[in-house]
Amino acid sequence: MARKTTSADRWSALLKTLELDPLWTPRPGGVLDQSESIQAAQPLQATPIGEPGAPMAASMDVADAASKPDTPNRAELIARMDWATLEATVAQCVACPLWETRTQTVFGVGDRQAAWMFVGEAPGAEEDKRGEPFVGRAGKLLDAMLAAMGLHRGENVFISNVLKSRPPNNRDPLGPEVQQCEPYLKRQIALIQPKVIVALGRFAVQSLLHAHTPLSELRGRPHAYEGIPLIVTYHPAYLLRSPLEKRKTLEDLRLAQRVMAQFRDAAE
Structure with missing residues (x-):
């Protein structure tokens, strides 16, 4: 039966990929041990980010407008997009000159x-x-x-x-x-x-x-x-x-x- 890959195995593999000594140990104050807690100014909260509004339904008209730099309230339009509209907007974006030289977004x-x-x-x-x-x-x-x-x-x-x-x-x-x-x-x-x-x-x-x-x-x-x-x-x-x-x-x-x-x- 094949041995289950452990966390130590994965880190050992990464050390090899990074061409670091597999016996390397972190400097004090660096990597945290299992027994250590994170020292932060405030405890991290399990509160998800809130969305600015209900997702806007897919719309090619909205995508076309938001892909241009001079559209009024462009950021607000993007902030309400669903995935399909957002992806369509990025695909045709001409908001900065990079569109002239890219192959694709x-x-x-x-x-x-x-x-x-x-x-x-x-x-x-x-x-x-x-x-x-x-x-x-x-x-x-x-x-x-x-x-x-x-x-x-x-x-x-x-x-x-x-x-x-x-x-x-x-x-x-x-x-x-x-x-x-x-x-x-x-x-x-x-x-x-x-x-x-x-x-x-x-x-x-x-x-x-x-x-x-x-x-x-x-x-x-x-x-x-x-x-x-x-x-x-x-x-x-x-x-x-x-x-x-x-x-x-x-x-x-x-x-x-x-x-x-x-x-x-x-x-x-």
């Missing part, structure tokens, strides 16, 4: 009733080609990170990006681009109502927390997005370029698991 993928939501920054070349987030080298690393947490793409996990269109040459997102795409991400979160959000990278953190504090100063403790616990960590693409930061990401993922456990305890 990258809406997001996964379980639309997921407890976990992972938010990246912007699609890359492979994502732009396939229409799915995190499918290149960074995507393989993210999948390994999910597996170490006992998670799998599409199963109780939704993956999205701040930007739904690829910036040319994979440059950093620009402020106006983030502002135009932000209502889409906000509506995705409101529809999913995840229990924990993991923000991957600087632009995801800045968009969700509206903070310009360096990511290194924000990680290591839980934050909140409209009542939802939010964990800050590095983007997988950054980890590929900066392997010395991989240990810190392990600490962040373990923290995310402890936050999820505390949330579930509070909900019982």
Whole structure:
């Protein structure tokens, strides 16, 4: 009989994927043990995010209007959309100049009733080609990170990006681009109502927390997005370029698991 895969097995596999010493142990104050509790300013509450109004029925007229930058009350229209209208709006969006250079939009993928939501920054070349987030080298690393947490793409996990269109040459997102795409991400979160959000990278953190504090100063403790616990960590693409930061990401993922456990305890 095959031995059941344990949490220790999954973390050992991730250590190998990240090319870290399998005997590595976290620095004091980093990864939380099973016996430790999360030290936060306020206890995390098991209160889901509220939707701004009843979902608007699918409408191509509404999708067409909300896909344009100069539509009055555009953010309010998006904030009431159902999934079908939201996806149609993103697919034809011309709210910023990125529509001129993209191959297709990258809406997001996964379980639309997921407890976990992972938010990246912007699609890359492979994502732009396939229409799915995190499918290149960074995507393989993210999948390994999910597996170490006992998670799998599409199963109780939704993956999205701040930007739904690829910036040319994979440059950093620009402020106006983030502002135009932000209502889409906000509506995705409101529809999913995840229990924990993991923000991957600087632009995801800045968009969700509206903070310009360096990511290194924000990680290591839980934050909140409209009542939802939010964990800050590095983007997988950054980890590929900066392997010395991989240990810190392990600490962040373990923290995310402890936050999820505390949330579930509070909900019982």
